[in-house]
Amino acid sequence: MRFLAFLAVLALLGCAQPAPVRPLDPLPLGAVEPAPAPDPAADHRRELAALGVDFAPPRRGKAILVNVPAFEAIAYEDGLPVFRSRVIVGKPATPTPILDTATSVVRFRPTWRPTPAMIATGAYEDRVYAPGRQNPLGLAAIRLEPGMLVYLHDTNQRRLFDRERRALSWGCVRVEKWDRMAAWVLDATPEQVTAWAEGRRTFDAHTEGVPVYLRYYTRFPDAEGVVVEHPDIYGRDRQMSRQAAASTQGAPAPL
Template sequence: MTLIHRLLLTLCLFTLPLTAAAALHDQVAEQLRDRLEVATAEAGNGDADPERSPLHRFFLDRVYRPAWSEDGQPTARAEQLLAVLAESRGHGLAPAAYGYDQLSETLRDWPEEPAPGAVADLELQLTRVWLQLAEDALTGQLNPDVVAPDWELQSPPSEDLVQALSQGLAEDDIATAVRQLYPDQDNYHQMRRALARFQALAEQGDYPRMEAGPLLRVGDRDPRVETLREQLRLLGDLEDDAPLSETLYGEALEAAVRDFQRRHGLQVDGVVGPRTVAALNTPPADRAEQLRVNLERLRWMPRDLGDRYILVNIAGFSMTVHAEGETVMRQRVVVGRDYRRTPVFTGNMTYLVLNPSWEVPHRLATRDVLPLIQRDPEYLERMGFRVLQGWGADEREIDPESLDWDRYSHRYFPYRLRQLPGPQNAMGRVKFMFPNRHNVYLHDTPSRELFQQPRRAFSSGCIRVERPLELAAWLLRDQRQWSPEAIDKALEERRERTVPLRRGIPVHLQYWTAWVDAEGTLHFRDDLYDRDTGVAAALAALPKPEPTLWPELGAATRR
């Protein structure tokens, strides 16, 4: 064999693997193109130019080059995806919903010489999983229009997920590309930490349970105190080095109970009664589920709530005012009864009314006020009501003594009721207006005693504010003609007056049964309107992939 023949043979031996690799690359690209073109055509129902899914657009932008494999073998990017899938559990997501176990098994048992079709299927599966996880991180696993149709949510956050994935691949960091899509808010991060703690408690098992018994007060001795101490220690209300064997219910333990009651919306009296025992006995797995539900709700919300905004947590009976990243005010509120629920939506507060009159909605007039009038003929005059008929220029006042009130009911009542400004007015001294179709707003109330109740669901849907003049002064602080003294003077006049805000402020009415406040304190509340149940059931019912490579080639879609 000549020297030239030997050189040619050696060159062929070196170039054969390269040629084979190039051939496999081309075959995988062809398989990807064929699969995606067929799926797109079928999804388009014969359209000449059907809309391509994000999955198809991603590979089209890459000219169908593999993204997760090289020479037919999965790269480190596939392991990165597995890691970020496992990490999703800490966000309250379910790795099983993305086929985590099946995907792990597929990668572990991947053959040395896979067929081009198998490589193409793996590429599609990994991309499909990343896009679905990214969408869930950005806007939640559930479609709120389906599981919470009575909620009016602002447009969810939007992001070009194809571009985000392409950038993550270019930077060789697809994990960070997902992580930056989750809400970046202190409350969200703190709730994640709380979720991890309760998940760990649930997995440990043997969470202690306190037996029913008499009320526990400071100075009492009871064998259940040992269980109480252990529960409070595990839940973080009592220091780890606190003694656990004493049966005396002492002052230090009472202080921990008060903290627990405050965090759970209970009567803060330090007395361990049935409601406190029930809250203490709630299994950690139930609390973890409660946190999952509320983390999901946070993903539904816009990422930017505004540089100034008012936030009402309906289930927490609370209102907070935020400005420039700080919580500048906290107040208790009264919200709607269960059968007259305060709705979830966002509005823009543009004005307030001092010394407001109250136009009683027809439903409330006939179902609430009319029976009171029928029982007590003096009720109208005592409470400052006027009876009206007609609207605008045709409006006229009717003498209530001229009416036979027993003739009327919720089926027939041709009049309107207006309550004039005054100490008995249901709106109190001021109302805060953010026009909306629900006719819901914030307002004062003469029923001050209600703010002392731990469970404050007494209204007909509007939100009663504990310290309305403080809120009014803050809203008008940059309008010099409306100093606190000017507000007081206008209120003394007892004349209805509309005050426009120089700058509107968003009002977010939300429903959270678990949250972390600005001081880092974790709170839980009862599910006032039974809204957690549907979300938890929908999360539990999320479809799990079959234990094979996913055949679905379409877009990532919200469930």
């Protein structure tokens, strides 16, 4: 009787019989967590950050990085390099400015007039140079935001691209693959660029304002991902090292 009464109490409490335990579904043999999708653009950004490079390629759209000490321009699209070109940059006496800007127009068959400083050296005559292959700007110049006097352009001295150190210009950036760069900036075909460059008139093709980063990195990965040491052509790294040393020497002693 006592046992029956005990069972009755358990029934009232809802624990007369344990609820059936459903076994866990077994994992398929050899199953593993799915790996995250590869993200080459994120990997490239991390690689640059690890080198102390403060340039982060935009994740969407186009951008141009000109690394002055590397004498190189890199075209980026959706965060990854799509092509590179050798460039000629400003001499130490007339350095290429380090700044961020954007493309404005591509001027095909440009005219050109030297600055008073150029004329004073005797390197150029004080006149307007006619369009054509002998023009110092070559067959095309990618003009930057209005008011900028620095261009990315072709040149009539293409042999200079064969030099290892190419700090030779008055501040502008001479681009070896100017035709490919112009076509890419404009979303044009090579045939269109050739027709404009070899036409009879000066012609402006407006761009979508592709960001341009004129930067100064003496350590930067090459096309194979190998980190290369580049010359400190403007002495910027040396100056920063001296400033850092001076600030350390002037710091108060720790307590």
